[in-house]
Amino acid sequence: MAAKEKKIYTVAQVNSLVKVALEENLPSRMTVTGQISDYKRHFSGHCYFSLKDESGILPCVMWASKAKALKLEPENGLEVLATGNIDVYAPGGKYQFYVDRLQQAGVGELQLAYEQMVKRLQKEGLFEDKHKKTIPPYPMRVGIVTSESGAAVKDIAASVYDRWPCVRLFLYPVTVQGEGAAVSIATAIRDINKRNKKLNLDILIVGRGGGSLEDLWAFNEEAVARAIFDSKIPVISAVGHEVDITIADLVADARASTPTKAGVIAVPDIEEVLERINSAQRHLDLYISGRVAVCKGQLEKILASAIFKNPLWVLNNPRQQLDEVAMKLSAAVKEIFAGIRQKIEALKEKLLRMEPHWLMGQKNVELNRLQNNAEAAIKSVYTKKQLQLTVLENRLTAMDPRSVLKRGYSITTNKRTGGVVSSAKDVKVGDVLVTELKEKEVIESEVKKHL
Numbered sequence: 001m002a003a004k005e006k007k008i009y010t011v012a013q014v015n016s017l018v019k020v021a022l023e024e025n026l027p028s029r030m031t032v033t034g035q036i037s038d039y040k041r042h043f044s045g046h047c048y049f050s051l052k053d054e055s056g057i058l059p060c061v062m063w064a065s066k067a068k069a070l071k072l073e074p075e076n077g078l079e080v081l082a083t084g085n086i087d088v089y090a091p092g093g094k095y096q097f098y099v100d101r102l103q104q105a106g107v108g109e110l111q112l113a114y115e116q117m118v119k120r121l122q123k124e125g126l127f128e129d130k131h132k133k134t135i136p137p138y139p140m141r142v143g144i145v146t147s148e149s150g151a152a153v154k155d156i157a158a159s160v161y162d163r164w165p166c167v168r169l170f171l172y173p174v175t176v177q178g179e180g181a182a183v184s185i186a187t188a189i190r191d192i193n194k195r196n197k198k199l200n201l202d203i204l205i206v207g208r209g210g211g212s213l214e215d216l217w218a219f220n221e222e223a224v225a226r227a228i229f230d231s232k233i234p235v236i237s238a239v240g241h242e243v244d245i246t247i248a249d250l251v252a253d254a255r256a257s258t259p260t261k262a263g264v265i266a267v268p269d270i271e272e273v274l275e276r277i278n279s280a281q282r283h284l285d286l287y288i289s290g291r292v293a294v295c296k297g298q299l300e301k302i303l304a305s306a307i308f309k310n311p312l313w314v315l316n317n318p319r320q321q322l323d324e325v326a327m328k329l330s331a332a333v334k335e336i337f338a339g340i341r342q343k344i345e346a347l348k349e350k351l352l353r354m355e356p357h358w359l360m361g362q363k364n365v366e367l368n369r370l371q372n373n374a375e376a377a378i379k380s381v382y383t384k385k386q387l388q389l390t391v392l393e394n395r396l397t398a399m400d401p402r403s404v405l406k407r408g409y410s411i412t413t414n415k416r417t418g419g420v421v422s423s424a425k426d427v428k429v430g431d432v433l434v435t436e437l438k439e440k441e442v443i444e445s446e447v448k449k450h451l
Contacts, residue, residue: 012090019088022095031083032058032097033105039076041067047074051082051097060084062099070102071113071217079105110213114220117247121222126229132253133234135265138273139202141168142266143233145188148173152209152259156238159263164270170201175218176208182221189227189235196233204231205262206248207238219246228252238262411436415444424450 009017034051041047045064050057060082074080083101088094104112121127142160146152148171157169172192175184185206192204206228208216218224219239228235228251237252238259249255256262412421415432427433427447435443 011093015088015090015093018095019090022086022088026086029083029085031081033079033081034058036074036078036080037076039074049074051080058097059094060097060099062102066100071110072102072104073113073116074102081105110217110220114213114247117220117222117225118250121225121247121251126225127250131229135234135236135254136202137268139164139167139267141170141199141201143170143172143192143199143201143204145172145174145185145192145204145206146208146259147176150176150209152176152207152238155209155259156205156207156262159260160267163263164267166270167267170199177211177215177218181218182223185218186221186223186227189224189231193231193233201233203236203266204233205236205238205256205259205266206252207236207256207259207262208240209259210241210244216240216244216246219248221247224248225251236262236265 032051034053037050037052037057039047039049045067047062047064047067049060049062051060052058062084081103082097082099084097084099086095086097089096125131144153144156146156153171160167160169172188174188175181189204189206192199192201206219206224208219210216216239219237225247228237228248234253236254236256237246237248238256238261239246239248240258242257245255254265256265412433412435413419414421414427415434416428417426419426421427421433429447429449431447433445433447435445437443
């Protein structure tokens with residue numbers, strides 16, 4: 001009998017066999033402890049990482065739908081408890097741990113998420129005092145964001161009305177627990193701020209009654225924290241009991257340890273306000289009485305003065321002083337005019353004593369003298385310039401080349417070139433020569449040959 005033929009498997013068949021073997025021999029769900037490494041969140045929202053310990057590494061995948069529900073933020077080095085199932089990734093030929101739940105080892109998931117959120121928002125500065133708004137001292141319109149069926153709204157209203165019955169309260173019911181609670185609270189805070197020009201609220205109280213960390217978790221969500229931080233209306237956070245501190249408490253402008261305490265923070269005690277008003281009134285009465293007494297004494301003193309007994313006495317002295325000044329001024333003006341008149345008379349007499357003909361004779365003599373001097377100066381200059389002109393004329397005549405013509409010389413130029421002929425090299429056969437004699441006589445001749 002021929003040897004039995006060996007079966008040959010495809011890669012896909014092998015992966016299928018491994019997948020079946022794993023499914024049959026491993027628990028359908030298991031929880032694995034390890035340290036996160038190589039953590040990556042894809043833009044699709046899927047998370048890829050490994051769990052490792054000192055002996056090995058386990059590849060892990062967490063789909064976006066599961067990762068979206070995480071309270072904590074996975075990070076490398078974090079010791080976690082991962083719950084899920086083992087399956088084969090056939091295209092890659094490897095098995096992977098598909099995680100659907102993740103929490104920090106030794107610490108609750110919500111507690112870790114709370115610590116991570118506090119650390120991140122604190123780093124951004126959302127808890128700093130410089131961002132916190134002042135709570136108005138005498139609010140008249142207060143908004144309350146909480147569940148309409150919870151005890152918190154009743155506690156807040158009772159506390160507020162006991163202390164400040166003149167206030168008006170406005171309830172904005174929201175879901176404070178479970179899925180969608182954070183969105184409900186954040187949306188209400190933002191909507192109230194958008195409509196506050198019409199609502200005119202002075203304060204906003206956001207809170208609920210006590211409960212577990214999971215019950216209060218909506219007030220630890222980032223959406224609520226940022227809505228409180230962005231609110232233009234001062235926000236008082238009143239969540240849970242004394243020991244409960246939520247992220248909403250840390251971001252709010254003021255924190256009330258309980259909803260009841262929110263009323264103590266939000267509004268003043270009317271009895272204390274009335275007592276302050278009464279005290280202020282008493283102080284004001286005392287002050288006014290004292291001022292009236294002082295003013296009355298001053299008035300009596302004024303009425304007893306001489307001016308009220310003889311009112312015209314105040315005007316008599318100034319009138320007399322005005323008359324004295326007017327008389328002194330009149331005398332001074334008369335004295336000034338008298339002096340001016342004397343000076344005019346003196347000048348008039350001096351002018352009459354002067355002889356006009358004698359002055360004219362003196363001026364004529366002076367004029368003749370100046371005229372003679374001017375004529376002599378002109379003649380002297382003219383004579384000097386005439387001599388200088390004669391000297392220059394003689395020099396010019398001596399330098400005139402035509403002056404030698406009178407002694408029998410002549411000047412010969414080449415008509416072709418216009419130059420003076422001083423040697424045979426200056427002319428060619430056929431050139432016309434121009435010979436200038438005295439009295440500007442000119443003779444033209446033609447060169448026949450060179451000798």
